[in-house]
Amino acid sequence: MKIKYTLLKKDEKTDARRGILHTNHGDFDTPIFMPVGTQATVKTLSPEELKDIGSSVILANTYHLWLRPGELVVSKAGGLHPFMNYDGPILTDSGGFQVFSLAKNKKKDIVEEGVHFKSHLDGKPLLLTPELSIEIQNKLDSDIAMSFDECPPYPVTHEYMEKSVERTLRWAKRGKDVHKNENQSLFGIVQGGEFEDLRKHSAIETVKMNFDGYSIGGTSVGESKETMYKMIDDSVKYLPTDKPRYLMGVGDPIDILEGVQRGIDMFDCVLPTRIARHGNAFTKHGKINIRNEKFKEDFTPLDEACDCYACKHYTKAYIRHLIVCEESFGQRLMSIHNLRFLIKLTEDIRKSIEQDQFLEFKDAFIHNYKK
RNA sequence: GGAGAGGUAGCGAAGUGGUCAAACGCGGCAGACUGUAAAUCUGUUCCUUCGGGUUCGAUGGUUCAAACCCAUCUCUCUCCA
Numbered sequence: 424m425k426i427k428y429t430l431l432k433k434d435e436k437t438d439a440r441r442g443i444l445h446t447n448h449g450d451f452d453t454p455i456f457m458p459v460g461t462q463a464t465v466k467t468l469s470p471e472e473l474k475d476i477g478s479s480v481i482l483a484n485t486y487h488l489w490l491r492p493g494e495l496v497v498s499k500a501g502g503l504h505p506f507m508n509y510d511g512p513i514l515t516d517s518g519g520f521q522v523f524s525l526a527k528n529k530k531k532d533i534v535e536e537g538v539h540f541k542s543h544l545d546g547k548p549l550l551l552t553p554e555l556s557i558e559i560q561n562k563l564d565s566d567i568a569m570s571f572d573e574c575p576p577y578p579v580t581h582e583y584m585e586k587s588v589e590r591t592l593r594w595a596k597r598g599k600d601v602h603k604n605e606n607q608s609l610f611g612i613v614q615g616g617e618f619e620d621l622r623k624h625s626a627i628e629t630v631k632m633n634f635d636g637y638s639i640g641g642t643s644v645g646e647s648k649e650t651m652y653k654m655i656d657d658s659v660k661y662l663p664t665d666k667p668r669y670l671m672g673v674g675d676p677i678d679i680l681e682g683v684q685r686g687i688d689m690f691d692c693v694l695p696t697r698i699a700r701h702g703n704a705f706t707k708h709g710k711i712n713i714r715n716e717k718f719k720e721d722f723t724p725l726d727e728a729c730d731c732y733a734c735k736h737y738t739k740a741y742i743r744h745l746i747v748c749e750e751s752f753g754q755r756l757m758s759i760h761n762l763r764f765l766i767k768l769t770e771d772i773r774k775s776i777e778q779d780q781f782l783e784f785k786d787a788f789i790h791n792y793k794k
Numbered sequence: 795g796g797a798g799a800g801g802u803a804g805c806g807a808a809g810u811g812g813u814c815a816a817a818c819g820c821g822g823c824a825g826a827c828u829g830u831a832a833a834u835c836u837g838u839u840c841c842u843u844c845g846g847g848u849u850c851g852a853u854g855g856u857u858c859a860a861a862c863c864c865a866u867c868u869c870u871c872u873c874c875a
Binding site for chain 1: 822823824825826827828829830831832833834835
């Protein structure tokens with residue numbers, strides 16, 4: 424079956440929504456934060472650890488799994504779930520973002536048919552098309568597939584963005600036309616950059632195609648926070664209320680709050696796991712860099728208010744030692760903590776929406792977070 | 795006792811008359827990271843009241859000028875006795 428979205432409650436004072444998404448691999452509550460597991464693993468964590476921190480849905484990436492180990496290998500394993508021993512919902516990104524992230528500062532070749540890549544592994548020329556992306560995602564057997572889009576850099580001219588938006592719309596249609604998997608849902612992606620008219624056009628045209636959910640893409644690519652929030656506003660208002668909305672690639676705690684306030688249900692981001700490996704931890708008083716000398720003899724947890732495994736059993740001094748020594752256990756503890764922090768944040772957000780206290784919660788959180 | 799090699803910033807290691815406060819790596823300190831080409835990348839690392847001051851085992855010397863040349867001393871390592 425396809426996913427099904429149940430809107431439980433809308434916040435009285437904002438566009439924040441509380442809902443449930445039903446999938447073949449279980450339900451999850453929204454708003455939700457989804458850890459990113461690009462190569463069929465959330466870096467350094469086991470599926471059991473993901474469960475322990477309350478994670479209920481994760482991402483994987485079409486482009487990366489296409490190159491390695493190849494979608495046929497995953498398919499032979501029975502799909503992503505058995506392949507990676509994870510029985511919860513999985514969402515696959517289409518590879519569209521890699522048009523942006525891999526082609527940045529390098530020659531890229533975006534044509535009507537698709538995108539010519541050079542493999543980042545061996546330089547081999549590759550062509551990823553909307554049809555191929557959907558086909559690969561079908562074989563990966565994720566619960567939710569994403570349309571193949573272009574994520575243009577920032578800034579870009581209105582003229583370029585208009586062409587890009589039109590092409591992304593055509594790609595969305597092509598992808599939808601070949602998507603036949605009844606057990607997999609497909610999301611459309613709204614683009615349009617900072618341009619209000621293009622966001623509107625992209626959203627309206629995408630919604631006409633009747634996807635199972637809608638994503639907002641093209642944010643957090645270098646624009647200011649204000650611009651990003653406006654991009655969300657300019658997109659969300661044209662999306663139906665009975666389908667989930669997913670803000671792609673956003674995971675800064677404050678951005679999650681701003682997104683929820685604007686009616687976003689789903690978030691994903693590499694930030695918590697990446698900065699964890701690099702020594703940064705979210706705390707209710709803001710981000711800390713655990714490598715800092717001032718934590719050398721700090722025998723308190725990363726965050727006193729946190730209920731994660733790392734905070735329950737280990738001190739800053741110990742985790743600092745591990746991170747400084749580049750021990751993988753340190754990276755794991757930091758990743759567990761940061762993911763739990765964002766997942767707990769969305770849990771608290773959901774409670775606040777249920778009680779019509781979202782704005783109060785948001786203000787209190789930001790007040791603490793910014794010291 | 796004999797022969798040889800060598801002592802350069804916290805460590806390793808370039809440099810062998812001026813362009814050297816001294817490459818590079820490590821370590822240290824700090825920063826960045828938003829649909830993961832990220833266990834990556836960036837800055838900084840003698841002292842300073844930012845004018846300058848004091849460094850290349852030690853002490854003398856040659857020179858306009860020495861980490862670099864000469865003398866003596868000292869320490870380390872290798873080989874032979």
